[in-house]
Amino acid sequence: MLARLYASLWREMISIITPIYNGSQYLEDCLASFARQDQEHCELVLVDDGSTDDSLSICERFSRGRDNVVVVHQENAGQFAAREAGIGQSRGEYLMFLDSDDALRPDAVSRVQSCFSAHPDVQCVCFRFSRGRQETYEENDTVGLSLAGGVYEGELIREVRRALCEGDLNNLCNKAFRSDLVKEALSEVSSQTPVRHGEDLYQLIPIARRMNSVELLEETLYFYRDNDSSTSRKVEKRQIEDLYTVFGYLRSVAALWGSEFELYTETGFNKHLYWCLYGTIASRMKKDVRDEIVIAASAAQRAFHDDSHGYTEVLRLLRLDQRLPMLALSKGRYCLCKAELSFGYGSAQLLSRIK
Numbered sequence: 001m002l003a004r005l006y007a008s009l010w011r012e013m014i015s016i017i018t019p020i021y022n023g024s025q026y027l028e029d030c031l032a033s034f035a036r037q038d039q040e041h042c043e044l045v046l047v048d049d050g051s052t053d054d055s056l057s058i059c060e061r062f063s064r065g066r067d068n069v070v071v072v073h074q075e076n077a078g079q080f081a082a083r084e085a086g087i088g089q090s091r092g093e094y095l096m097f098l099d100s101d102d103a104l105r106p107d108a109v110s111r112v113q114s115c116f117s118a119h120p121d122v123q124c125v126c127f128r129f130s131r132g133r134q135e136t137y138e139e140n141d142t143v144g145l146s147l148a149g150g151v152y153e154g155e156l157i158r159e160v161r162r163a164l165c166e167g168d169l170n171n172l173c174n175k176a177f178r179s180d181l182v183k184e185a186l187s188e189v190s191s192q193t194p195v196r197h198g199e200d201l202y203q204l205i206p207i208a209r210r211m212n213s214v215e216l217l218e219e220t221l222y223f224y225r226d227n228d229s230s231t232s233r234k235v236e237k238r239q240i241e242d243l244y245t246v247f248g249y250l251r252s253v254a255a256l257w258g259s260e261f262e263l264y265t266e267t268g269f270n271k272h273l274y275w276c277l278y279g280t281i282a283s284r285m286k287k288d289v290r291d292e293i294v295i296a297a298s299a300a301q302r303a304f305h306d307d308s309h310g311y312t313e314v315l316r317l318l319r320l321d322q323r324l325p326m327l328a329l330s331k332g333r334y335c336l337c338k339a340e341l342s343f344g345y346g347s348a349q350l351l352s353r354i355k
Helices: 002-009 024-035 055-063 079-089 108-118 154-165 179-186 199-210 237-257 259-282 287-304 311-315 320-330 334-354
Strands: 014-020 042-049 069-074 094-097 124-132 150-153 175-178 213-225
Touching (some): 024 042, 024 055, 042 055, 069 079, 079 199, 094 179, 108 175, 108 213, 150 154, 154 213, 175 179, 179 199, 237 259, 237 287, 259 311, 259 334, 311 320
Parallel strands (some): 014 094, 042 069
Antiparallel strands (some): 094 175, 150 213
């Protein structure tokens, strides 16, 4: 009887998993955003992944007197393994993911929970996120959804799969899942992930393969902090190799959905290659290092290409500012590719000043 009562207490509860590695700079802001949630319907699982700063002590201090906060400490094993450890300690029927330098809107948990309650068959709820250096949930600063709001199931689930293959919907932070779905999916991939970049998508792929009902919520519930020390902000040659691995895995799953999804996956791969190359311009790295990354991207683009269709067919689905440099790259015209990237970066900077 006690077991049934205990289980009922966690029915419809949301477990929030937060992996932490040397995140003390913004960790207290992150924890404060959890403290503003409806505490009766969520728990927080903090996984310290071998931090060498004050992260663990901040977590332990925050957990005192809070029955719905769990602190896990492990030797440094990477974000993927830290999330997996947190999932293993979670008790809720649903899962969300919160990075240690980010934040949740005060009603994020209650809004997500209301979606699951209204549509019991939904396995995943996606929502918008804002990004910047100051916490905000303003609609004009948000990203994260490329489709209209609503429930996608039956034939409509193909739209979600297409968006995923095209390189959208690839974040974990702006999604909530049924925990049984996630636990089953992650049993097929090793925590010793072969990538350091693109871990979100690598972890999301086996989950997406099992999803057949998704709700897209056109509300901004998550704040993604632009943090210069984050690994997602650093551009290096290894990132190209990791993208090749992640999108290769995605293409193997896309093949189960139909040949057109393999085409969409190549488009998504080129979109993410573009963002890597764009980052080399934005970070103002040395010319020889940038040239090395451009050459590596060109080699990866050729290796990933499916000869059953042309580059024009792959790239036509990209925005024009993305299409031109990637087309130049496919023809080996590196100087033109870098010129297009520089022009795009300069235009973006000018527009941001005008706004």
